[in-house]
Amino acid sequence: MAGTIVADTLQDGAGNSTAMDNAIYGSAKAWVNFVGSSGSINRSYNVSSVTRNGTGNYNINFTNALASNYYAVAGCVSLDGTIGASGTPCFVLTGGTSSNQQTTSTCQIGVAQYNSTNADHTVVMVSFMV
Amino acid sequence: MSQVIIHANSNGGVSVTVPTGEISIQSVKEKDTPEGSIIVDDSTLPQGADAQFFDAWELSGSTVTVNFEKAKAIKLAQFNAKAVEEAQKRQLNTLAGIDNAVSDANFTASLTAGRASIASATTTAELVAI
Numbered sequence: 001m002a003g004t005i006v007a008d009t010l011q012d013g014a015g016n017s018t019a020m021d022n023a024i025y026g027s028a029k030a031w032v033n034f035v036g037s038s039g040s041i042n043r044s045y046n047v048s049s050v051t052r053n054g055t056g057n058y059n060i061n062f063t064n065a066l067a068s069n070y071y072a073v074a075g076c077v078s079l080d081g082t083i084g085a086s087g088t089p090c091f092v093l094t095g096g097t098s099s100n101q102q103t104t105s106t107c108q109i110g111v112a113q114y115n116s117t118n119a120d121h122t123v124v125m126v127s128f129m130v
Numbered sequence: 131m132s133q134v135i136i137h138a139n140s141n142g143g144v145s146v147t148v149p150t151g152e153i154s155i156q157s158v159k160e161k162d163t164p165e166g167s168i169i170v171d172d173s174t175l176p177q178g179a180d181a182q183f184f185d186a187w188e189l190s191g192s193t194v195t196v197n198f199e200k201a202k203a204i205k206l207a208q209f210n211a212k213a214v215e216e217a218q219k220r221q222l223n224t225l226a227g228i229d230n231a232v233s234d235a236n237f238t239a240s241l242t243a244g245r246a247s248i249a250s251a252t253t254t255a256e257l258v259a260i
Contacts, residue, residue, distance in 0.1 A: 032150065037181075038172075039134070039148035049158045051147040053139055055185050061162040063152045106162070117211060120184075 029071070030062050031127035036077065036111065036120035056111040056118030060126055065104040071130035073102075077111055077121035134175070135159050136189060137167040144187040144194050146175065168192050179254040196254060205257045206248050213241050 011017035030046035039052045051059040101108035109126060113119055133155055135147040147167070149158040159167055175194050176187060186200035220230045220237065230237070247260045 034148070037184075039146055040132075041148060041150045044150040044152065046152070047150050048153050049135075049147045049149045049162045051145050051162065052184070053145045054141060054143060059147075059162075061147075061158070063150075117207075 025129070027129070028127040029066055029130050030060070031125070032060055033123060033125045035122060036124045037122070042123070053108070054118065055120055057108070058110075058124070059101075059106050059108045060128075061106045062104070062128075066128060066130050067104070068130050069102055069104050071102075071107075071128050073107060073109065073126065073128055075109060075111075075124070075126040077125070078123040080122050132172045133169055134172045135163050135167050135169050136175075136194060137164055138189040142188070143185055144189045179258045182258055183254055198254070201254055201257060202248055202251065205251075205260065206245065209244055209248060209260070213244075 008020050009017050010020060010023060028045070030044075032044040032047040032050060033042040034040060034044075034050050035042065036056065036058075039050045039058070041047075041050065046063045047060055048063040049061045051061065053059060107126075107128065110118055111121060111124060133149075135149075135155065135158065137145050137147075139145040145163075147158065147163050149155045153161075155169060159169060170192060175181070176183075176196050180196045183196055183201040183204055185204055186197045187194050188197050188200075216237070220234075223230050232240070244260055248257065251257050251260070
């Protein structure tokens, strides 16, 4: 049965409390853990699919649209054995901030190396907060 | 065996969309991929050494093939990037007064031989082995 609970504060049995805003704005609205070289999904929440566009270049597609396209993206990849000193991975939004690649329904990300080449990693983890 | 959705992308390559299972693959196809995308078994995609040259994949009808000339170009770019990295390490060793394990002549010869092997390769398995 659908319903709504209206409250400003959440409190547990021990008396610890937090503002409802922390739950609403402070929790991930979508996340995914997948295999970079295949797109195979390990676990996800509110992600309908992952599209591999090229090596180290992916679209994360949301099951339910996010409330705004001004969301924060956090990511991490596994440090695979083949990566050399110049291959330190970092996450980038492939299109830059003015791009249409960060929308409420999808976000395109790239896993770039220090030497500017993209790479697939064994595990890619991304979360989105808005 | 899993199903994925494929379409030709604007880079001349193939995008592969992997559903998470949160919604049906048909819904993913309609929501996350462009018109004309195709649902295929992932076992029909290039495997083994061919799978390592994702950026050389091309879509012909409903079949994904590897453009071998593109694969060779990718391998050469990887080889050259690694050569630059190795040359920089050698230069640093020289500046630090540390002997390089391989002489300059042998290092240069190995690069020449590697590039020749890439040029003469006839399969992706040969490229991977270089």
